[in-house]
Amino acid sequence: MTPGGDQILAHHAALLAIPAIVPALVVVGVILYIARKDRREEREEREIIERAFEPEDDKENP
Template sequence: MTPAGEQLLAHHAALLAIPALVPAVVVVGVVLYIARKDRRDEAEERDLIERAFEKDDDGEDDA
């Protein structure tokens, strides 16, 4: 219980941190999205190269 005449207020440090926290979370999200997309593209490229070399190993020519 709060004694009579006292009021509980939010701590000002928490209020000041909110505007700095939101952009930081957005930046982290963008970095994670780019990293995930880059890894996915790299895996697709690696699979494409492996498939191209597998055809050459079987004695088949592309031309």
């Protein structure tokens, strides 16, 4: 407990940092979204290439 009349105040550095948190989280979210999208597209492209070079055994052996 604090003695009567004392108030606990936040440090001014913490108050200045609060508005920077939201833009930082937005930037991190955008970077994660782009990385995830890029990996998904790369995986799909790799699957297409693998399917293109797969031997088609079904057509050769009736």
